[in-house]
Amino acid sequence: MRIAVTGSIATDHLMVFPGNFAEQLITDKVDTVSLSFLVDHLEVHQGGVGANITFGLGRLGLRPALVGAAGVDFAEYGHRLRGAGVDTASVRVSEKLHTARFVCTTDNSQNQIATFYAGAMAEANRIDLAETHERLGGLDLVLVGADDPEAMLRHTATAHALGVPVAADPSQQLARLDTEQTRRLVDGAHLLFTNEYESALLRERTGWDEEEVLERVGTWIVTRAADGVSIISSDGTRRDIPAVLTDAAADPTGVGDALRAGFLAALAWQLPYERAAQLGCALATVVLECVGTQEYKFLPSDLLARIDRVYGREAARDIEPWLAGGA
Template identity: 35%
Template sequence: MSALICGSMAYDTIMVFHDRFKNHILPEQVHILNVSFLVPDLRREYGGCAGNIAYNLKLLGSEPLPMATVGKDFQPYAQWMSYCGINQEFIRTVEESFTAQAYITTDMDDNQITAFHPGAMSHSHLNTVPTDRGIKLGIVAPDGKDGMVAHAQQFAAAGIPFIFDPGQGMPMFNGEELLEFVELATWVTLNDYESQLMQERTGLKPEELAKKVKALVITRGANGSLIYTDGQCLEIPAAKPKAVLDPTGCGDAYRAGLLFGLLQDMDWATTGRIASLMGAVKVETAGTQNHSFTLAAFRERYHENFGHSF
């Protein structure tokens, strides 16, 4: 039994400007902005929600099935997925497009200027949720808008339980559209900011949203997470990272932990703690797919953090 992961695959090009943007952007001249930043440090990372979630779920010993649309430049990423042993059966190449990519420039104050090109991600609706692969559950993560809508409907029609994870795709949807997702979904996961936005757009408090699904998960970074289920709210403590280097991708790592627990039919207290530890492991390494561990080592860290085993 496996998990189908619907979402984006992307390249992240990350550049570091060894100064501060504020020293080069004059507020009184922003209407004629024309600036150039020298960026001596540059790295290109493999990313995208589907790619990140699949990578982390594979580390936990599961067999993820990422489903995404990619471009003609995807070969290096495909080679990396092959190296990691991740199934690519449901990765569709759109030859006239580039793979989605983000260009991120960070200054010494950790301010960021980002340009995002959706590329092939805009064609995600061309993929269809398969119904003949023994898929136990799925997730609808940030992707092209039409694809997110179609895949949620297809999961529901096929009777496959799934997580709705709007993430950075939330601004694409109004309150009515978000409620339609919630009505179709089995579980919903949000970070604390997204939770506030969901409340504003739907008019529903977390307790009210939770009544529409089997569980509502709200992550709060270093403050842990909340899981609303069966009329109660479980407080999941944050695991302790050995270092805090890069929070990018922590949410995807956490969601991989949720999928792992659900695939194993674990209780929510255990599932939430596994997800919490996945986020802590990720934050210790720069980039979204550069961390690694053995399952035995992960189990040991779990015991160290929470005082029991799974």
């Protein structure tokens, strides 16, 4: 299965605040917030939703194509992604701008405050997805992730025109998209990914209720952090998959991207959606236990043990043959 992932490529600056953001907010002053948080830790890692998802797919033994824009500082990052099994030939490298920056602070309750500088991502709308489709001899699925909004719209339209199924994943960009743009990204998608908050925001942006969204997409996957994942089909059928819990949570950044990587890998292996969500949840927990969205490694035996513990021996047995190449 040939999968292309369009989305941001970024450098992550991750900090930890040894308290709770909520304790610093004064209810009747939220319209004039002026806060500064003294943090204990700073770590700089490579990230971006497009790169994170393809990294996870590569670690699971697939060879996904990353479609996005990076900066003049991309050489080392590109080399690392290729080493993880990612096809970077469709990455546009800017001649003057730096790779995007994600700056995020996490508190003791795993709440986050983040900002994002687009940098070279602003050039993503110059990429023609049709060229990737032709270069690879056809694509079987395109995930359209958070990116320059015009690029997201262009990639979605191109995929539909080519007859390639789309996994819509607007995530962080929902805050910038208007009603018409959000509808264009969602309408006709084979899969729709959101977290629980984004699902409400998406309904607000589109003006569609859940039933109206489901009339336009094949399957809606809603991630719910420690409550797991809900898979909602176009006929309204809902399956709730519990999370793989851990006592060793380190940082939630990139957890959703890992879940998507596991989910798409399982679909590439022609496993059912339930197994896809279970693999995604297990890989998400591996990422949760480390700082940095691409710093993790996993042993197939460990991943299978997590799946066995939470979902049972049959689930682990169904997934086991496909994990031999994972690392």
